Amino acid sequence: MDKIRENNIVELKRGPWTVEEDFILVNYIAHHGEGRWNTLAHCAGLKRTGKSCRLRWLNYLRPDVRHGNITLEEQLLILQLHSRWGNRWSKIAQHLPGRTDNEIKNYWRTRVQKHAKTLKCDVNSKQFQDTLHYIWIPRLVERIQASKVQNNNSIRVAQQPVLRTGITELVPIQLANNSNNNNDNNNSNYLSATVTPENSSVATSSENSIGTTQVSHNQDYYQVNQSDYHHQLWFEDNYQAMDQQNSIQLWMDNEDVFDNLCNIEDIWS
DNA sequence: AACGTGTCCAACCGCCGTGTT
DNA sequence: TAACACGGCGGTTGGACACGT
Numbered sequence: 001m002d003k004i005r006e007n008n009i010v011e012l013k014r015g016p017w018t019v020e021e022d023f024i025l026v027n028y029i030a031h032h033g034e035g036r037w038n039t040l041a042h043c044a045g046l047k048r049t050g051k052s053c054r055l056r057w058l059n060y061l062r063p064d065v066r067h068g069n070i071t072l073e074e075q076l077l078i079l080q081l082h083s084r085w086g087n088r089w090s091k092i093a094q095h096l097p098g099r100t101d102n103e104i105k106n107y108w109r110t111r112v113q114k115h116a117k118t119l120k121c122d123v124n125s126k127q128f129q130d131t132l133h134y135i136w137i138p139r140l141v142e143r144i145q146a147s148k149v150q151n152n153n154s155i156r157v158a159q160q161p162v163l164r165t166g167i168t169e170l171v172p173i174q175l176a177n178n179s180n181n182n183n184d185n186n187n188s189n190y191l192s193a194t195v196t197p198e199n200s201s202v203a204t205s206s207e208n209s210i211g212t213t214q215v216s217h218n219q220d221y222y223q224v225n226q227s228d229y230h231h232q233l234w235f236e237d238n239y240q241a242m243d244q245q246n247s248i249q250l251w252m253d254n255e256d257v258f259d260n261l262c263n264i265e266d267i268w269s
Numbered sequence: 270a271a272c273g274t275g276t277c278c279a280a281c282c283g284c285c286g287t288g289t290t
Numbered sequence: 291t292a293a294c295a296c297g298g299c300g301g302t303t304g305g306a307c308a309c310g311t
Contacts, residue, residue, distance in 0.1 A: 090299060106278055
């Protein structure tokens with residue numbers, strides 16, 4: 001039926017949805033539920049494809065969809081998860097409640113790829129990934145921390161820096177050694193995980209000779225907040241690579257690239 | 270005020286995997 | 291097993307709007 005409807009150009013409506021169409025769709029789903037989109041479109045009397053109805057519902061009309069600016073925490077999470085999974089927008093969206101894959105994809109294209117273009121490098125290149133990890137993500141973390149401190153949000157402040165990149169000093173990592181936090185199928189804990197003395201194992205750090213970080217566990221415990229966890233995700237993914245970070249040293253020695261990076265101000269604002 | 274340019278985002282397109290007949 | 295319909299996904303487009311000149 002889908003192909004029949006799609007091929008019948010005269011009958012099908014395209015373009016922006018009207019308020020009336022939205023009302024019909026929402027009302028129909030409220031009474032009959034979602035799914036079976038082609039049947040839904042036909043029975044609801046909408047001159048739209050099932051696909052179009054599905055997209056409209058999932059990306060815009062669904063009650064739990066959040067619109068508006070992507071928060072700093074969400075930006076950070078997008079960067080972290082994208083570095084893990086690449087352009088798997090739907091999977092990334094699962095970890096940002098209320099955000100759609102379309103919205104995240106748009107964000108990435110407009111805000112992130114733009115800066116790859118500015119740097120004249122590929123978004124998947126090592127150089128750009130290093131830029132994200134060593135400069136922009138730390139900057140985001142700092143801003144999140146600063147905003148929380150400013151809001152008097154009772155944040156445990158770091159006792160010592162974890163990582164010094166030569167450009168930006170990263171905030172400390174206070175992490176829980178809880179494997180469930182990294183389970184793709186279990187994202188319910190990480191946004192506000194709390195470490196108890198019984199289950200805590202907190203990473204501390206010290207700098208080695210090339211400015212990277214070594215990790216040890218079993219120190220005091222801290223309350224884990226969201227930005228720390230974001231940081232942890234990246235850290236666990238990359239700290240081994242950081243110990244062998246000859247490549248980043250190489251491109252940081254390129255003054256043009258370095259100056260370009262430093263001239264980008266508050267790109268995430 | 271008019272125009273050009275850049276940004277944002279809703280919507281569409283095409284492909285692919287899965288389920289059904 | 292093949293053919294088809296459907297849903298899901300990532301890539302792309304185009305229009306509205308903002309901003310600068």
